[in-house]
Amino acid sequence: GGVLDRFRTWPHRIDLDERRAELLARVLRHWRGLDQPCLNRLLARPASCLHAALAETARLDPVSAATWIESYPDWVYADSCVDLMLNPDRQASRVAASALVEMVKRGAGLSDRPGADEHAGPGVVGLADDAGFAAVLAQLRRAVRSFDQHQQRGVMTTALLLAESPESPGAQALGLADLEELADHPAASGLRAAFRRGTDPWMRARAWRWMKVEAVRAAAVARVGRAYSPAEHEALLSCAYLVLHPVRRSTLRVIKVRTKTTALGVEPMEGEALPDLAVASELSDVSRRWLVDLTDAVRPSDAVRVTLRARGLTDPSAWVRFAHMRTGDPLEQADYAFDRDARVARSAVLARSPAGTGFWSRWPMRPADRERARLAAKLARSPHEQVRTLAQQDQARVDPWCVRDSASRLAALQWLRSDRTGFLHAVRSRLEGGSMSERIDAVRLARLLRIVPAVEPILLAIAGDESEDARLVATAVAALGDSRTPTARDRIERAFHANDDRVRANAVEAQVRSAASGTDLAAVDATLYGSLIELKSDGHHRVRANALRGLIERTGVDRNGHALDASGIDGLVSILGDERGMHRLAGLWLAERVLVGRGRMRVGSAWDGLCRRVAAMASRDTDDQVRTRATRCARRLLAEIRTTSRHQRQAA
Known part of the structure; x- marks a missing residue:
C-alpha cells in the first residue's frame, strides 16, 4: 500500500x-x-x-x-x-x-x-x-x-465614446445600430442613463447625433439642453448642420432656455442650450455660424433672439453675418443691406425685394411698402454696385412714377386696376402741384395707361397756359392727340402757331393721330391736309418731318397701292437733300418709318431711288451724325429687302 x-x-x-x-x-x-x-x-x-x-x-x-x-x-x-x-x-x-x-x-x-x-x-x-x-x-x-x-454606467459611456452616431462603425461593432428597430434593446436604458448623467464635453455632441433615435430621444434632448463649458458648445455647434434635419429640428422645440438680464440685454444663463454673449464670442466661425440655426430651432424668447442677432450684426465673419441675415425678419434684414461685405448686402436686398411676387405692393401703399421704398432710395447710393442696381430696380417696383422703367409702369398699372379713383386723384394732384419733371412724367404715364380722357381738363389748361414750361406744354399737346375730342383738337390746332418749335412739332403729330380714320386725309380732313401742305416746308426740321409723315401715311392710294398724291414723297426727297444737317437727320428718321412695311408700296417706283440716296448718304455725307443715322437706316432697308425676297420665294 x-x-x-x-x-x-x-x-x-x-x-x-x-x-x-x-x-x-x-x-x-x-x-x-x-x-x-x-x-x-x-x-x-x-x-x-x-x-x-x-x-x-x-x-x-x-x-x-x-x-x-x-x-x-x-x-x-x-x-x-x-x-x-x-x-x-x-x-x-x-x-x-x-x-x-x-x-x-x-x-x-x-x-x-x-x-x-x-x-x-x-x-x-x-x-x-x-x-x-x-x-x-x-x-x-x-x-x-x-x-x-x-x-455599470461607465461601460455605456465608453460605448458612446466609440459610437459617434447610430450609423458609425463603432455603433455597428458594439451592436447599437439596431437600437432604432428594437424598442426593448437591453442597452437603451444604459444609454439613457449615460446621456442624463454624463458631464463630459463630448457627451453633448454624442447626444446631438443620437437624439433622432426614439429609444433615447428624451434623454439625448435633455443632454443637448445642458452645456457646462465653452468646449461643450463648441463640440455641438461644430456639427450643428444636423439641425437641418426636420426630425431633429422639431425635437429641439421642447428645450427651454432660462435667461438673465445684463447690460447688453437678455441673454441665456450659464449651463443652458445656448451660449451667452461672452461664450459666443469665443467660439469658432463655424460654431457661430450654426448658432444662428440652432437658435432658430430652439426658439428662445424674443428678447434673447434680439440680443443674439444684434451681436451678429457686428460679427467679424461675413459668413456668420450672412447666416443672421438669412434667418432674420424683414426689419433685421434691412440692417444687413448696409453691410460692408457686398455679398451680405446684396443677399439682404434680394431677401427684401418684391421681385418674383404677383403684386409688388397694395395701393394705397401700406407703411411697410413706404418704408421699403424709402430704404431702396437710400440703398441706391450704396458703395456696392450690385446693391445699387437691385435697389434701383426695387425702387421702381414700389414707385409708380418712374415712367422710364417698365417695372414702375407695371406698378402704376396695378395701382390703376386695384384703386382707379385713388390713382386718378394722385395723377391729377401730380399734374397740378408737382415739380416740372414730375408733371412731365405724369403726362407720359397718363398716355401709357390710356387715361388721357380722365385728365383732359388739366391737360387743356396746361396746353393753353403760355407761362408754362415749353417742355410741359409740348408733352401735354402730344397727349391731347389721344383724346380725339373736339375741344382737344381745337387746342392742338392753336398750338400750330406756338412760339416753341417743340410744341408745334408735337401738335402736328398729335393732330394727324387724332384725325378721323381713313387713308385719304384730303377727303377726311381738308383743313388738316392744307395745314400739312403748308408745314412740309417749315423751317424747323421736326415740324417738317412730322408734316411729311402725315402726308405720306394718310394720302390716298390707287388700285396698285401707290400714293395718289406725290407731295409727301417729293418732300422726303427734298429733306434728304437739304443742306442743313438737322433736316437731313430728320429726313433719315422719316425714311426709317415710311420706306418699310406698307410704306414701300405707297412710295412706288421712287423707293429704289430713295434707298440709293440713303446708301449714298451713309458713305459720302460730310456730317458724322448724318452718316451714322444713314447707316442704321440703310441696314433697316436692307433687312426689309431680304424679308420681302424670302416671302416671295416661299410663296413661289
Missing part, C-alpha cells in the same frame, strides 16, 4: 498547471502585499497561467481579481472583466467595469493614465494591436448587451 501511495504521488502523475493555478490564485488574493521584485516575478508568468489563476481568484475573492485587472489591464483579461461585472459583489462589478473601460481607452489611444502607452510590466500586452483590440471590443459588446444585469 505504501508503494502504491508513493506511486500515485509521483511527480510525473501530478497536474502541474492545476497546482500552479491554485498557488497563483492564493498569491493573487494577497497581491497587494507583495514587494516589487515579487510582483515582477509574478507578472513574468505566462498569460495563460495568470488567466487561469485569475479565474480561480475571482471565484474566491472577486474584489482582488478585479483590482488586479484594473491595475494591469491586459486584453486577455477582457472576458474575466465582463464575468466580474456580472458578479453580485457591487464593488467587484464596479472595479471590473473600470478596468474594461481602461482597456478600451488604451486600445483606442484615448487613455489619460500615466504610462498607458507603455507596458505596465513584464507580460502586460498593450491593446494597440488589432487582435487585442478586437477581443476587447467583443467583450465590450457583451457588456453593453448585459447592462440590465450589471448596471
Whole structure:
C-alpha cells in the first residue's frame, strides 16, 4: 500500500498547471502585499497561467481579481472583466467595469493614465494591436448587451465614446445600430442613463447625433439642453448642420432656455442650450455660424433672439453675418443691406425685394411698402454696385412714377386696376402741384395707361397756359392727340402757331393721330391736309418731318397701292437733300418709318431711288451724325429687302 501511495504521488502523475493555478490564485488574493521584485516575478508568468489563476481568484475573492485587472489591464483579461461585472459583489462589478473601460481607452489611444502607452510590466500586452483590440471590443459588446444585469454606467459611456452616431462603425461593432428597430434593446436604458448623467464635453455632441433615435430621444434632448463649458458648445455647434434635419429640428422645440438680464440685454444663463454673449464670442466661425440655426430651432424668447442677432450684426465673419441675415425678419434684414461685405448686402436686398411676387405692393401703399421704398432710395447710393442696381430696380417696383422703367409702369398699372379713383386723384394732384419733371412724367404715364380722357381738363389748361414750361406744354399737346375730342383738337390746332418749335412739332403729330380714320386725309380732313401742305416746308426740321409723315401715311392710294398724291414723297426727297444737317437727320428718321412695311408700296417706283440716296448718304455725307443715322437706316432697308425676297420665294 505504501508503494502504491508513493506511486500515485509521483511527480510525473501530478497536474502541474492545476497546482500552479491554485498557488497563483492564493498569491493573487494577497497581491497587494507583495514587494516589487515579487510582483515582477509574478507578472513574468505566462498569460495563460495568470488567466487561469485569475479565474480561480475571482471565484474566491472577486474584489482582488478585479483590482488586479484594473491595475494591469491586459486584453486577455477582457472576458474575466465582463464575468466580474456580472458578479453580485457591487464593488467587484464596479472595479471590473473600470478596468474594461481602461482597456478600451488604451486600445483606442484615448487613455489619460500615466504610462498607458507603455507596458505596465513584464507580460502586460498593450491593446494597440488589432487582435487585442478586437477581443476587447467583443467583450465590450457583451457588456453593453448585459447592462440590465450589471448596471455599470461607465461601460455605456465608453460605448458612446466609440459610437459617434447610430450609423458609425463603432455603433455597428458594439451592436447599437439596431437600437432604432428594437424598442426593448437591453442597452437603451444604459444609454439613457449615460446621456442624463454624463458631464463630459463630448457627451453633448454624442447626444446631438443620437437624439433622432426614439429609444433615447428624451434623454439625448435633455443632454443637448445642458452645456457646462465653452468646449461643450463648441463640440455641438461644430456639427450643428444636423439641425437641418426636420426630425431633429422639431425635437429641439421642447428645450427651454432660462435667461438673465445684463447690460447688453437678455441673454441665456450659464449651463443652458445656448451660449451667452461672452461664450459666443469665443467660439469658432463655424460654431457661430450654426448658432444662428440652432437658435432658430430652439426658439428662445424674443428678447434673447434680439440680443443674439444684434451681436451678429457686428460679427467679424461675413459668413456668420450672412447666416443672421438669412434667418432674420424683414426689419433685421434691412440692417444687413448696409453691410460692408457686398455679398451680405446684396443677399439682404434680394431677401427684401418684391421681385418674383404677383403684386409688388397694395395701393394705397401700406407703411411697410413706404418704408421699403424709402430704404431702396437710400440703398441706391450704396458703395456696392450690385446693391445699387437691385435697389434701383426695387425702387421702381414700389414707385409708380418712374415712367422710364417698365417695372414702375407695371406698378402704376396695378395701382390703376386695384384703386382707379385713388390713382386718378394722385395723377391729377401730380399734374397740378408737382415739380416740372414730375408733371412731365405724369403726362407720359397718363398716355401709357390710356387715361388721357380722365385728365383732359388739366391737360387743356396746361396746353393753353403760355407761362408754362415749353417742355410741359409740348408733352401735354402730344397727349391731347389721344383724346380725339373736339375741344382737344381745337387746342392742338392753336398750338400750330406756338412760339416753341417743340410744341408745334408735337401738335402736328398729335393732330394727324387724332384725325378721323381713313387713308385719304384730303377727303377726311381738308383743313388738316392744307395745314400739312403748308408745314412740309417749315423751317424747323421736326415740324417738317412730322408734316411729311402725315402726308405720306394718310394720302390716298390707287388700285396698285401707290400714293395718289406725290407731295409727301417729293418732300422726303427734298429733306434728304437739304443742306442743313438737322433736316437731313430728320429726313433719315422719316425714311426709317415710311420706306418699310406698307410704306414701300405707297412710295412706288421712287423707293429704289430713295434707298440709293440713303446708301449714298451713309458713305459720302460730310456730317458724322448724318452718316451714322444713314447707316442704321440703310441696314433697316436692307433687312426689309431680304424679308420681302424670302416671302416671295416661299410663296413661289
